[in-house]
Amino acid sequence: xxxxxxxxxxxxxxxxxxxxxxxxxxxxxxxxxxxxxxxxxxxxxxxxxxxxxxxxxxxxxxxxxxxxxxxxxxxxxxxxxxxxxxxxxxxxxxxxxxxxxxxxxxxxxxxxxxxxxxxxxxxxxxxxxxxxxxxxxxxxxxxxxxxxxxxxxxxxxxxxxxxxxxxxxxxxxxxxxxxxxxxxxxxxxxxxxxxxxxxxxxxxxxxxxxxxxxxxxxxxxxxxxx
Amino acid sequence: xxxxxxxxxxxxxxxxxxxxxxxxxxxxxxxxxxxxxxxxxxxxxxxxxxxxxxxxxxxxxxxxxxxxxxxxxxxxxxxxxxxxxxxxxxxxxxxxxxxxxxxxxxxxxxxxxxxxxxxxxxxxxxxxxxxxxxxxxxxxxxxxxxxxxxxxxxxxxxxxxxxxxxxxxxxxxxxxxxxxxxxxxxxxxxxxxxxxxxxxxxxxxxxxxxxxxxxxxxxxxxxxxxxxxxxxxxxxxxxxxxxxxxxxxxxxxxxxxxxxxxxxxxxxxxxxxxxxxxxxxxxxxxxxxxxxxxxxxxxxxxxxxxxxxxxxxxxxxxxxxxxxxxxxx
Ligand SMILES: Nc1ncnc2c1ncn2[C@@H]1O[C@H](COP(=O)(O)OP(=O)(O)O)[C@@H](O)[C@H]1O
Ligand SMILES: [Mg+2]
Numbered sequence: 060x061x062x063x064x065x066x067x068x069x070x071x072x073x074x075x076x077x078x079x080x081x082x083x084x085x086x087x088x089x090x091x092x093x094x095x096x097x098x099x100x101x102x103x104x105x106x107x108x109x110x111x112x113x114x115x116x117x118x119x120x121x122x123x124x125x126x127x128x129x130x131x132x133x134x135x136x137x138x139x140x141x142x143x144x145x146x147x148x149x150x151x152x153x154x155x156x157x158x159x160x161x162x163x164x165x166x167x168x169x170x171x172x173x174x175x176x177x178x179x180x181x182x183x184x185x186x187x188x189x190x191x192x193x194x195x196x197x198x199x200x201x202x203x204x205x206x207x208x209x210x211x212x213x214x215x216x217x218x219x220x221x222x223x224x225x226x227x228x229x230x231x232x233x234x235x236x237x238x239x240x241x242x243x244x245x246x247x248x249x250x251x252x253x254x255x256x257x258x259x260x261x262x263x264x265x266x267x268x269x270x271x272x273x274x275x276x277x278x279x280x281x282x283x284x285x
Numbered sequence: 286x287x288x289x290x291x292x293x294x295x296x297x298x299x300x301x302x303x304x305x306x307x308x309x310x311x312x313x314x315x316x317x318x319x320x321x322x323x324x325x326x327x328x329x330x331x332x333x334x335x336x337x338x339x340x341x342x343x344x345x346x347x348x349x350x351x352x353x354x355x356x357x358x359x360x361x362x363x364x365x366x367x368x369x370x371x372x373x374x375x376x377x378x379x380x381x382x383x384x385x386x387x388x389x390x391x392x393x394x395x396x397x398x399x400x401x402x403x404x405x406x407x408x409x410x411x412x413x414x415x416x417x418x419x420x421x422x423x424x425x426x427x428x429x430x431x432x433x434x435x436x437x438x439x440x441x442x443x444x445x446x447x448x449x450x451x452x453x454x455x456x457x458x459x460x461x462x463x464x465x466x467x468x469x470x471x472x473x474x475x476x477x478x479x480x481x482x483x484x485x486x487x488x489x490x491x492x493x494x495x496x497x498x499x500x501x502x503x504x505x506x507x508x509x510x511x512x513x514x515x516x517x518x519x520x521x522x523x524x525x526x527x528x529x530x531x532x533x534x535x536x537x538x539x540x541x542x543x544x545x546x547x548x549x550x551x552x553x554x555x556x557x558x559x560x561x562x563x564x565x566x567x568x569x570x571x572x573x574x575x576x577x578x579x580x581x582x583x584x585x586x587x588x589x590x591x592x593x594x595x596x597x598x599x600x601x602x603x604x605x606x607x608x609x610x611x612x613x614x
Contacts, residue, residue: 187377187435190337191391191442192366201394205381281381281422 100173216272293344320493370439
């Protein structure tokens with residue numbers, strides 16, 4: 060049923076390693092992207108004209124930078140950013156370089172995601188917190204982030220799926236994982252079953268991320284009557 | 286004591302300026318429940334938000350216990366706000382926190398430890414009659430219960446003042462009544478001074494001692510509720526306060542008198558005495574009695590006979606009676 064190539068890849072643990080590399084790159088890049096994107100999203104939210112600490116100039120500037128990175132297609136951004144990867148991790152090849160690229164591409168995405176999640180927090184609730192004498196830092200930590208938590212988790216799920224897609228694309232310039240297996244063993248050596256196997260595995264990983272993420276988001280959302 | 290002096294607020298939005306408050310003066314004494322009534326857009330919310338500087342006035346002064354707070358910033362402003370509670374029309378509870386944790390919020394931000402904060406919060410939930418719902422989330426509470434939690438939260442730091450911006454406007458009449466009762470009880474037992482914003486007469490009637498009628502950025506009139514409500518002088522006051530009146534009969538061209546009765550005179554059969562004494566019919570256009578602060582007030586609009594001489598006789602009789610009256614034009 061399976062081609063020789065597939066059996067060889069499986070026997071040598073290459074597919075298993077591909078699964079692991081995809082998961083590992085996605086999770087690590089997501090974590091770093093969130094660590095950068097979430098604070099950016101907070102800054103975008105609070106410095107907005109309607110935010111708790113309006114700084115229109117900074118807000119516009121940051122918005123422009125974010126939009127710039129978001130409007131460049133990943134495949135182009137990746138190639139353009141190779142020198143940056145070399146600067147940060149010393150190499151422009153392999154997983155470490157790919158993670159740098161994924162983070163550069165995903166952080167602005169996460170920032171917008173976080174910004175819109177935070178925007179959902181009712182202005183009245185923020186006002187109530189202000190009326191009680193909360194400082195801006197207290198509003199961020201005790202109101203904005205906790206109240207937006209379910210939306211932030213949902214945003215994280217969507218970002219992770221996007222990052223997983225990016226990680227597969229990074230195969231074209233030397234990334235590893237299921238994307239690379241599909242390209243070099245499936246596509247270039249004419250083994251459609253290898254390609255389809257990678258597709259299938261990717262779908263499974265995406266489904267797991269989504270189901271678990273949405274479940275956590277739901278579970279932590281106190282607006283829903285359990 | 287809260288004193289507003291020549292308070293002004295102008296918003297600038299999209300290049301246009303909107304005057305929301307134009308030289309407002311009023312004084313709220315300690316222990317009072319001070320009502321501010323006005324139509325939508327009159328500037329009520331702006332006014333109350335200037336008291337805790339959620340809105341920065343563009344002119345005039347806000348004196349709290351004699352101190353002008355309009356220039357407060359930073360830590361001083363935060364400390365001021367902690368001494369003034371506020372409740373809102375839409376309750377504004379933190380949706381991801383339980384009732385208990387909502388009440389501990391103001392304590393947390395002013396640095397009270399968790400144990401003490403929770404003990405104090407339970408006390409307050411007890412006060413508002415919700416100790417059995419401490420662990421419920423706002424989504425599991427009714428509107429009235431949410432407002433009770435909001436009241437408990439506003440009182441957590443033992444503020445001297447409580448600002449209420451349309452606190453009952455989203456509630457049904459029965460729930461409104463119970464929330465108003467709670468506010469009254471809080472004023473009586475804790476001595477909290479309150480500023481109550483509303484567009485509803487019944488809110489003022491039920492709990493307020495003083496009232497100011499706000500009309501298009503100005504205070505149109507002000508005084509004790511019993512005076513203003515039985516005898517509104519400003520056009521807007523009449524409109525708001527007497528708007529419940531529906532003329533029972535269309536009425537003719539005759540002169541109209543508004544009679545007002547206080548607790549004493551409302552007991553006596555004034556009208557029958559008048560008709561018997563003058564031996565002539567009057568047309569009753571409107572009649573109403575109200576309970577204000579526990580006392581009964583009534584008013585009645587009558588139309589005099591067209592005949593000048595007959596009308597004069599009635600007026601003569603009224604002048605010698607204890608009834609307060611005034612001719613409507
Ligand atoms: N943030 C704002 N920006 C611009 N205009 C405002 C703002 N808030 C209120 N206004 C305007 O100020 C006036 C008074 O509003 P408000 O104080 O909310 O009235 P009320 O509470 O009596 O309905 C209205 O004309 C309103 O449109
Ligand atoms: Mg209002």
